[in-house]
Structure formats: structure tokens, C-alpha cells
Amino acid sequence: MDTRKPQQYSQNRSFQHSEGVEALQNYARTNNSSPNVRYHVADAADPSTIKPEWRGAFSKVVSTFVLHWVKDKPTALNMLNSCLKPGGEIVFLCVSDKSKFHEVPLELSSLPKWSVYLKDAVPAVFPWPSCDITAEHRSSLLEACGFEVIACDIKKHQYSWKSKDQFKISLRSVLPHLSYIPEDKQEEFMDDLIKLAEERHWITGDEVPTIHESYLVIACDIKKYPHCYISRDQVRGVIRPTLPHLSYLPEDKQEEFVDELIKMAEKRHWITGEEAPTVHEVLGVHGYSRSKDMSFKTQPTAVSF
Numbered sequence: 001m002d003t004r005k006p007q008q009y010s011q012n013r014s015f016q017h018s019e020g021v022e023a024l025q026n027y028a029r030t031n032n033s034s035p036n037v038r039y040h041v042a043d044a045a046d047p048s049t050i051k052p053e054w055r056g057a058f059s060k061v062v063s064t065f066v067l068h069w070v071k072d073k074p075t076a077l078n079m080l081n082s083c084l085k086p087g088g089e090i091v092f093l094c095v096s097d098k099s100k101f102h103e104v105p106l107e108l109s110s111l112p113k114w115s116v117y118l119k120d121a122v123p124a125v126f127p128w129p130s131c132d133i134t135a136e137h138r139s140s141l142l143e144a145c146g147f148e149v150i151a152c153d154i155k156k157h158q159y160s161w162k163s164k165d166q167f168k169i170s171l172r173s174v175l176p177h178l179s180y181i182p183e184d185k186q187e188e189f190m191d192d193l194i195k196l197a198e199e200r201h202w203i204t205g206d207e208v209p210t211i212h213e214s215y216l217v218i219a220c221d222i223k224k225y226p227h228c229y230i231s232r233d234q235v236r237g238v239i240r241p242t243l244p245h246l247s248y249l250p251e252d253k254q255e256e257f258v259d260e261l262i263k264m265a266e267k268r269h270w271i272t273g274e275e276a277p278t279v280h281e282v283l284g285v286h287g288y289s290r291s292k293d294m295s296f297k298t299q300p301t302a303v304s305f
């Protein structure tokens, strides 16, 4: 299995450690280094790849064009939530089921000429379901994962490509369909895709084609408590950075202090439940003004992917 191919994204975490990702990481370290930037590789769909010290450690998460590759969004969102400090925020942009990137290949795949090859294809792109976003800009998926939507928009975006061939090459590299189609038919599939893309006004213009796409952009922050966590360790990760007490205690006593605090929190019903504990109070206060235009008003400790 070639884990660098889009059809393997998120299905096999080893793709994260593939040559491509390693090379990208090295490139970033060499060409975009800064004393306050560190690069790590993790799989958003696999909490076991998250370092314990990341829990409750970040104030911002920024993600562009990633979440539609992740099938298990609740796992990824719960994991991201667990890495945020109380009051932390996430802003992301991804493909929704109304994006042409999703709609056009899907329509082509359903035509009898191509469905014969693609009927058993395993989906590789998991666009954000538009039915999840209500008219009031709420999202059940995000709320279930402990977030509150601050702003949510379908952004129309237009950009130019050097040529149609260039666009075709870029689609080739991300669409999983071709691996199900015999080699001698692949070019025809791509030609049909470009034709349909023109009919559906995904591409306009000939010499320098313009791509017309719409993406879902959402900014959200951690919901006010009570809030359910995925584990006791996650609760510890969230509480720890909020405790000024620890800096006054010797290092070898700090864990004991947190243990006793958690025990007392249970006695006082601040925390209930074992497997998926619930915290029944406001842990942190938003000490900054939240922006509706999706820009952050605080200096972020950000994680970006």
C-alpha cells in the first residue's frame, strides 16, 4: 500500500511517517525555522500519536484543507479539544458536501460509463456534511465535541491555474478514483472530469482557467462547562495549566497535588464519571474579546496543520 496516496489518508497512520511527510517536515525546519516554532507529525485521527504534554497546552488550532481527509471527525475534534487550553479556539477550512471538489467527481462516478469501475470504490474524501450546519450557524458535530461555533461561513473562492492540464495534474494527485480505473481508461476519465467541471462551472475560461470553489470556514471555541471529556488524563491535561499552585510546589510533589485535587473534585462533584468524565463548572474565563471576523485577539500558542 502506498500510504502517500490520498485514498490511504487517515486509513493508515503510517502515511504520516511516510517519506513525503518527513521530507516536508525537514523542508519546513530548514526553510521556515524560528525559535518559537516546532514541527511535529501526528495523525489527527489517531489520539495515540498525540504527545501527553500537548494536552491542554495550546490556545489556538489552525487547520486548512485537512479535515475532509479525516473520516472519524469526532475522534479528531475531541483530540483537538483535548489539546486546547480552557477558552482555546480552533479555526478551520475544509471541503463540504456542497464543494465542487466533492460534487463533480461524485456525479461523474455515478454515470454508468464509470460506475462500473467505481461502484466498490472506498471513499477517501469525507466532506463536512452541510446538514450539520444550521441556519443559526450551529454545528451538532462541533457541539458534541465540546465546541461552540463563533463564526461559520461558506466562502466562495476563485483562483487561476496556469492551464487546464495543470489543473488536471493537481486533481490526478489527490483523487483516489484512478486507482480503480484500468490504466488505458484513466486519461478518458480525467478528460470527462474536466468537461463536467466546465459544465458545472467549476472551471471557466480556456487559456488561464479560473476555478470557482466554495469552502466551509468555521471558527469555534471550547464550550462553557459542564463538559464531557474522553478520559481522566484529558481532564488532568486541561486542569494542570490553570493551576498557579504547582509553581510553588517541589516538582516531585506536583503529581500528588493534582491527584489529591482530582480526588477532592470528585468528592465535591466538580468531576463525575469514570470513562468519560464530566466537569461541572467553568474552569477558565475568556479574558479577551472574541472576534466575529475569525481573527484571534490573543497571542496564540498555536498548533497548525
Ligand SMILES: C[S@@+](CC[C@H](N)C(=O)[O-])C[C@H]1O[C@@H](n2cnc3c(N)ncnc32)[C@H](O)[C@@H]1O
Pocket (backbone or CB within 6 Å): 009, 010, 042, 043, 044, 045, 063, 064, 065, 066, 069, 070, 305
Ligand atoms: C491539501 S493538503 C493541505 C496542506 C496545508 N494545510 C495547506 O493548506 O496547504 C492536505 C493535508 O492533510 C494532511 N492529512 C490528511 N489526513 C490527515 C490526518 N489524519 N492527520 C493529519 N494530517 C492529515 C495531509 O498530510 C496533507 O498534507
